[in-house]
Amino acid sequence: xxxxxxxxxxxxxxxxxxxGTFMVTAxxxxxxxxxxxxxxxxxxxxxxxxxxxKSMLTKDEQMETSAHLIxxxxxxxxxxxxxxxxxxxxxxxxxxxxxxxxxxRSGKVYSNQLGVPYRLEYSMxxxxxxxxxxHVRNRAFMSTKLDKIISVTxxxxxxxxxxxxxxxxxxxxxxRKTEVLIEIIPHYNPELSRILYALSCFExxxxxxxxxxxxxxxxxxxxxxxxxxxxxxxxxxxRVRVLEGNYVKKRMLEASTKALERYGVLGEDNx
Amino acid sequence: MAKESFDKEIQFLRMLVLTSGAYNRxxxxxxxxxxxxxxDKTIRRLxxxxxxxxxxxxxxxxxxxxxxxxxxYDSADPMLLFLFRAKSLKExxxxxxxLLLGALSAxxxxxxxxxxxxxxxxxxxxxxPDEKTIRKDLKYLxxxxxxxxxxxxxxxxxxxxxxxxxxxxxxxxxxxxDFVDVMxxxxxxxxxxxxxRDGLKKQLIRGHSDKHAVEPFLYKYHYHSRILDEAHxxxxxxxxxxxxxxxxxxxxxKTEKSYASKNTNPLFERExxxxxxxxxxLKVVYDHQYGRWYLLSYGREGIRKYRMEGIxxxxxxxxxxxxxxxxxxxxxQDKLRYSWLIDTGAPVTVRAKFYNPGESGPNFVKQRxxxxxxxxxxxxxxxxxxxYQITVNGTTEIKPWLRSFGSSCEVLEPVRLRRxxxxxxxxxxxxxxxx
Numbered sequence: 001x002x003x004x005x006x007x008x009x010x011x012x013x014x015x016x017x018x019x020g021t022f023m024v025t026a027x028x029x030x031x032x033x034x035x036x037x038x039x040x041x042x043x044x045x046x047x048x049x050x051x052x053x054k055s056m057l058t059k060d061e062q063m064e065t066s067a068h069l070i071x072x073x074x075x076x077x078x079x080x081x082x083x084x085x086x087x088x089x090x091x092x093x094x095x096x097x098x099x100x101x102x103x104x105r106s107g108k109v110y111s112n113q114l115g116v117p118y119r120l121e122y123s124m125x126x127x128x129x130x131x132x133x134x135h136v137r138n139r140a141f142m143s144t145k146l147d148k149i150i151s152v153t154x155x156x157x158x159x160x161x162x163x164x165x166x167x168x169x170x171x172x173x174x175x176r177k178t179e180v181l182i183e184i185i186p187h188y189n190p191e192l193s194r195i196l197y198a199l200s201c202f203e204x205x206x207x208x209x210x211x212x213x214x215x216x217x218x219x220x221x222x223x224x225x226x227x228x229x230x231x232x233x234x235x236x237x238x239r240v241r242v243l244e245g246n247y248v249k250k251r252m253l254e255a256s257t258k259a260l261e262r263y264g265v266l267g268e269d270n271x
Numbered sequence: 272m273a274k275e276s277f278d279k280e281i282q283f284l285r286m287l288v289l290t291s292g293a294y295n296r297x298x299x300x301x302x303x304x305x306x307x308x309x310x311d312k313t314i315r316r317l318x319x320x321x322x323x324x325x326x327x328x329x330x331x332x333x334x335x336x337x338x339x340x341x342x343x344y345d346s347a348d349p350m351l352l353f354l355f356r357a358k359s360l361k362e363x364x365x366x367x368x369x370l371l372l373g374a375l376s377a378x379x380x381x382x383x384x385x386x387x388x389x390x391x392x393x394x395x396x397x398x399x400p401d402e403k404t405i406r407k408d409l410k411y412l413x414x415x416x417x418x419x420x421x422x423x424x425x426x427x428x429x430x431x432x433x434x435x436x437x438x439x440x441x442x443x444x445x446x447x448x449d450f451v452d453v454m455x456x457x458x459x460x461x462x463x464x465x466x467x468r469d470g471l472k473k474q475l476i477r478g479h480s481d482k483h484a485v486e487p488f489l490y491k492y493h494y495h496s497r498i499l500d501e502a503h504x505x506x507x508x509x510x511x512x513x514x515x516x517x518x519x520x521x522x523x524x525k526t527e528k529s530y531a532s533k534n535t536n537p538l539f540e541r542e543x544x545x546x547x548x549x550x551x552x553l554k555v556v557y558d559h560q561y562g563r564w565y566l567l568s569y570g571r572e573g574i575r576k577y578r579m580e581g582i583x584x585x586x587x588x589x590x591x592x593x594x595x596x597x598x599x600x601x602x603x604q605d606k607l608r609y610s611w612l613i614d615t616g617a618p619v620t621v622r623a624k625f626y627n628p629g630e631s632g633p634n635f636v637k638q639r640x641x642x643x644x645x646x647x648x649x650x651x652x653x654x655x656x657x658x659y660q661i662t663v664n665g666t667t668e669i670k671p672w673l674r675s676f677g678s679s680c681e682v683l684e685p686v687r688l689r690r691x692x693x694x695x696x697x698x699x700x701x702x703x704x705x706x
Binding site (some may be wrong): 002009023028035037072074088092112126127175206215234242243259261 | 272273277288289290291292293294297298314319320323324335344353355357358359360362364365366368369372373376387409411412415416417420431432434435436438439443445446447449450451453454457458459460462463465466467470474477484485487488489492493494495496501502504506508512515526527537553554556557558559560561562580607610611612613626638639641643645671672674675677678680681686689693695696697699700702703704
């Protein structure tokens, strides 16, 4: 199987677009056939749709990669699909309001909150789904684990109001972004590729000072994402140093101090 | 025509994504080992592909680098997918193939009817095809599974294989799109899934769904460059299946030696020559910790490990005895059993104490250890902490993971690793002491 097929050529794709032609290759069908073997597939379709798909794909070969492909450092696959994905994605698509009852970490239950669903977000780290939504009364941007949602129903809201809220969510998210500036300690430049790979999951900008042979990375993220950035920074250890971003710097100091205390190598007088 | 290679484009895009914005044209070209002229040509070509693929008007073409910059809430489209649209094609052929598919999507036709159709519909500036050409096109389209022959009466009719949109209701199509989106984003390999997602997405948009309808999902966090290496994946897997040796020109991403001699960054300062390798591929490894791919093989020196990103000019060579291949593959598998990633060194037992977060609420430390701790076990537990134990090949690969827990993790054994951790935390603390 060659991924660089003529049929995937950009000129063909854009011409097919112009004429509204739908095209699908054996490559894609064989991938789909393999994915339908995954246990979660039954959560994604009604039994009738599943039967239809399977019969459409009978003639196709199933892609086989598992025999010679090993995945390492993979998180346990806790959740790939969630029963709420299907109804929620339709509510998002229809720009409806919602009435949601959910509980917090503490177990406290919030009943019948009026909201507007924004997106469904999957955390590759925690392997779980979240609903991102706007809490109308509190005017707050919320992220609620689907597992913590007790019930959610459609609630009619004027479309103009929903559109206004969705637009504001976009602006709010933009406004809430902050920057953290990270320096790659030049001594570790031989590991540059590894370091940049580790940071490649963030929205970022790299600067290179040719005279000093020094790289700095400006990571742009939302406040609540700082925890994840911090775990990456601890992951990289002494290879990187935070130059700008007081909260992150403080937390790195705290982590290193506490860690040394754990190891019993930092006396009170050293603090 | 020589086989078209996309090595340059792949290297180029990888560097662009990893070092976004760091280098000017000269620096960029130098690190890729190409001339500035070639650099400009490559960027022009990629820009053209991006513009056509996403149907951007000229003025929105922006700066190329800016255009493909990652912006999380903007879109869940995999930003590097357009690489797989890069296969070059003659204008006349791309016109013909799209015309044929357009005609067949309306009704089944035979070769003569299709020839007539092309004669009428092709722009006058293009050469008119003959029957032989159309037959060749149809054969190709059949091979890639886009169309199929119908019935057994000559002349055969051809039909487009668009069962998905023909037989599924709009609601079912939405379920299919969602499934493809979720699986392409969470499973490996993913490129074919992303290509399918792309086709279905366009179909949904044609059915008047807006952006909100076709992009309800976001994924946090992705290693965007991971899909570049899938370009090699299937050719390598194919060689493994056939027990064939392979040859390639390898550019090692870690060239410590050249780093010592040249006072520049070695990683993107590629040797112009590369190293010619011939080896027997045994397994491919995808490392989720960094989003990187490896080829593990057997060579004269025993087990060899290559980063897939350094592999260029890949070619198959002679086949080996299947029994011998099995033996070598089994040997490798045994050695990889305790590899956190791909280390095949001597196994050691690592014991670490993890401290539960103080406040009431979920124990996110334990949750993360259970989720990411691979085959390690929790061997002791009390109210405040638990001890995790794992046998791994060497400690280098597991160390960053243990360190990422910060003060919630204390390495107990081996003592050497414990000492290394202490030394490293001291250095890190020194960075921030003045805060």
